Amino acid sequence: MRDAHPPSPAVVVGIDGSRNGVTAALWAVDEAEHRDIPLRLVYAMKPDAGATDPKDAAAAFATAETAVRQAVTAVKSTDRPVKIESAILHGAPADTLREASSSAAMLCVGAVGLAHVTGRIGSTAADLASRAHCPVAIIRHYDPSTATSAPIVVEADSSVEGEGVLQRGIEEALLRGAPLMVVSVWRPRFTDVRDGHAVAEQNRRVRAELNRRLARSIRRHPELDVHTAAVPGSLLNYLSRHAPPVQLVVVGRRRASGVAEMVGPPSYAALHDTDCSVLVCDPHSAL
Numbered sequence: 001m002r003d004a005h006p007p008s009p010a011v012v013v014g015i016d017g018s019r020n021g022v023t024a025a026l027w028a029v030d031e032a033e034h035r036d037i038p039l040r041l042v043y044a045m046k047p048d049a050g051a052t053d054p055k056d057a058a059a060a061f062a063t064a065e066t067a068v069r070q071a072v073t074a075v076k077s078t079d080r081p082v083k084i085e086s087a088i089l090h091g092a093p094a095d096t097l098r099e100a101s102s103s104a105a106m107l108c109v110g111a112v113g114l115a116h117v118t119g120r121i122g123s124t125a126a127d128l129a130s131r132a133h134c135p136v137a138i139i140r141h142y143d144p145s146t147a148t149s150a151p152i153v154v155e156a157d158s159s160v161e162g163e164g165v166l167q168r169g170i171e172e173a174l175l176r177g178a179p180l181m182v183v184s185v186w187r188p189r190f191t192d193v194r195d196g197h198a199v200a201e202q203n204r205r206v207r208a209e210l211n212r213r214l215a216r217s218i219r220r221h222p223e224l225d226v227h228t229a230a231v232p233g234s235l236l237n238y239l240s241r242h243a244p245p246v247q248l249v250v251v252g253r254r255r256a257s258g259v260a261e262m263v264g265p266p267s268y269a270a271l272h273d274t275d276c277s278v279l280v281c282d283p284h285s286a287l
Contacts, residue, residue, distance in 0.1 A: 007100075169250040178225075202230070
């Protein structure tokens with residue numbers, strides 16, 4: 001029986017025994033410490049794990065305990081002042097983590113689990129990116145020694161939700177001491193494709209608008225190293241040229257091109273063999 005009282009807010013990390021799950025936990029330490037809330041490690045045991053044989057059930061639980069213990073040890077080795085909680089729950093991973101996200105400040109998962117496919121994002125992570133109740137960080141790689149040099153890219157648009165996504169990107173850059181690249185995508189007309197002057201003029205207008213929107217944040221945070229870019233076409237066009245040094249891309253769940261562009265098959269070629277993680281913001285809880 002589940003507790004009738006919802007758990008306190010936390011940064012929730014999905015643990016599955018893979019190295020990617022541990023990497024997600026290490027990445028999430030900064031998020032939990034910054035918010036002064038617990039880091040909650042959640043392992044989801046599939047409903048049929050040991051359903052008919054007590055020995056199989058005991059073995060499945062032991063596997064879960066080992067996975068959680070490894071993640072706890074990794075987090076403790078950082079010597080960071082963060083409270084660690086853990087839970088082993090029965091249920092399909094995507095459904096279990098989605099339920100856990102209802103009280104979470106953020107949900108963090110590895111880009112792929114034990115069934116590793118190079119350059120792709122696993123089905124659980126992709127599902128959560130579109131269905132979780134909070135922002136979802138899909139982590140490919142984490143190296144604290146390069147966190148302050150590799151830029152964070154945030155996609156900005158003119159919608160109400162877009163402003164929240166922009167502020168989340170600014171927060172992530174400040175938290176990690178990283179450069180921030182604010183990208184605004186615009187759709188060129190067919191006649192613009194061969195008109196270099198028209199493209200340059202639209203790029204100038206879009207960047208001017210971005211700089212206007214960012215002026216207040218720059219005044220409030222003079223330490224913020226921020227740059228802007230206007231991109232005709234799609235964000236993936238930009239990332240295909242710049243992804244190797246990018247550590248994190250921040251996008252909204254209701255982005256015009258859809259979340260699937262960033263976490264589904266369209267992203268595989270652009271982000272293939274990169275360390276670029278993705279943070280998908282829920283418009284109602286972007287900050």
